[in-house]
Each structure stands twice: as structure tokens, then as C-alpha cells.
Amino acid sequence: DQQVKQNSPSLSVQEGRISILNCDYTNSMFDYFLWYKKYPAEGPTFLISISSIKDKNEDGRFTVFLNKSAKHLSLHIVPSQPGDSAVYFCAARGSGYALNFGKGTSLLVTP
Amino acid sequence: DTGVSQDPRHKITKRGQNVTFRCDPISEHNRLYWYRQTLGQGPEFLTYFQNEAQLEKSRLLSDRFSAERPKGSFSTLEIQRTEQGDSAMYLCASSLAPRKSGYTFGSGTRLTVV
Numbered sequence: 001d002q003q004v005k006q007n008s009p010s011l012s013v014q015e016g017r018i019s020i021l022n023c024d025y026t027n028s029m030f031d032y033f034l035w036y037k038k039y040p041a042e043g044p045t046f047l048i049s050i051s052s053i054k055d056k057n058e059d060g061r062f063t064v065f066l067n068k069s070a071k072h073l074s075l076h077i078v079p080s081q082p083g084d085s086a087v088y089f090c091a092a093r094g095s096g097y098a099l100n101f102g103k104g105t106s107l108l109v110t111p
Numbered sequence: 112d113t114g115v116s117q118d119p120r121h122k123i124t125k126r127g128q129n130v131t132f133r134c135d136p137i138s139e140h141n142r143l144y145w146y147r148q149t150l151g152q153g154p155e156f157l158t159y160f161q162n163e164a165q166l167e168k169s170r171l172l173s174d175r176f177s178a179e180r181p182k183g184s185f186s187t188l189e190i191q192r193t194e195q196g197d198s199a200m201y202l203c204a205s206s207l208a209p210r211k212s213g214y215t216f217g218s219g220t221r222l223t224v225v
Contacts, residue, residue, distance in 0.1 A: 034213045046213030097167050101153030
């Protein structure tokens with residue numbers, strides 16, 4: 001039972017444009033959400049997070065939006081750069097210590 | 112701070128053999144996690160340690176799997192009687208305060224069972 005879903009396996013965006021990665025979740029007990037970025041042959045790297053009491057968190061070019069009523073979050077990257085090309089994972093935490101990850105979205109930023 | 116270190120990076124083993132992986136977390140991190148990632152999937156939680164205490168285990172962690180963190184520093188994950196379905200990337204992560212930031216992952220150990 002996939003509690004965190006990333007329905008777009010891949011996304012291609014031109015350099016300089018906005019990349020929007022989406023994530024849906026089913027468990028209303030999740031209270032903390034994170035985005036990780038992963039390059040091949042490396043472990044995931046923490047990117048940005050948001051608590052369920054907020055609806056937006058911004059860090060440089062990266063902004064995460066949370067819509068609790070829709071159980072939806074999104075990651076915006078503006079402007080997109082070729083170095084942003086990677087797999088992006090959405091993750092959520094409930095009452096325990098485990099993170100529940102989506103299957104990832106592969107982002108390709110083309111020059 | 113050299114990050115989270117995992118050893119070995121790759122392991123090929125025959126079905127039925129036992130394997131052991133090691134994880135060295137960031138030195139001041141008291142929390143340590145093991146995850147497993149298969150092709151096309153996100154990481155799946157296996158187990159969590161706070162210091163030397165194993166506080167949470169996933170139902171994915173069958174009785175063939177055992178994890179230890181004897182002195183609250185490095186951790187080992189052992190798989191006994193490996194099966195082809197155990198082939199995956201095994202990721203270790205560590206953190207100080209899980210609710211305030213994401214944790215730091217190692218590069219993983221890729222296990223191939225033939």
C-alpha cells in the first residue's frame with residue numbers, strides 16, 4: 001500500500017524554466033514532509049522540508065507547497081539548472097521514525 | 112564530518128549465503144536508520160536505532176534479517192540465507208533530530224544475489 005505517490009515517473013524542463021514536481025499522500029496522520037534528491041550511485045540528499053502546520057517553505061530556488069485538504073504537495077524549482085537533473089523523492093513522516101517515500105520522479109533539465 | 116559511510120559498496124553473493132553490511136554514521140548522530148531500495152521504487156524503511164537501542168522494525172525485516180548497533184556508534188545489517196529477492200540497494204542514514212531536518216544518507220551497499 002503506497003501511502004506516498006509520485007505519479008509522474010519523469011519530467012523534462014528547459015534550463016531557466018520552472019520545474020514542478022508533484023506528490024500525493026493518503027495518510028492524514030503524516031505531519032512532516034520532505035524532498036530528497038538522488039544522483040546515480042549516491043544516496044538520497046535532503047533538499048527541503050515542510051511541517052504540516054505550514055503551507056509553504058522556501059529555500060533559495062526551491063519552494064515546497066503543502067495543501068493538506070487535498071493531501072498534495074509540490075516542489076518548485078526556479079530557475080531550473082542542468083545540475084538539477086536527478087531523481088526527486090517525496091517522503092512523509094507520521095508518528096513513528098520511518099519515512100515513507102514515493103517512487104520518485106526523474107527530472108531532466110535540458111540546456 | 113565525513114558523512115555516512117557504508118561498506119562494502121557492492122556485494123555479490125550466492126543464494127543461501129549470509130552477508131553483513133556495515134554503516135558508520137556521522138559521529139555525533141545518535142539516530143541511525145536502515146532502508147532498502149529496489150529498482151524503480153523509493154527507499155523502504157527497515158529499522159531504526161537510537162543510540163544502541165533498536166526502537167522500530169518494519170515488517171519487511173524478516174527473521175533472516177538482523178541489525179545491531181552494539182555501542183551506539185557503527186551498525187551492522189546481516190542477512191542470513193540470502194534469496195534473490197534480497198537483491199537491492201541497502202541504505203543507511205543518520206540524524207540528530209529527525210523531526211527538524213532530513214537525515215543524511217550514505218551511498219548504500221548494492222547487494223546482488225545470484
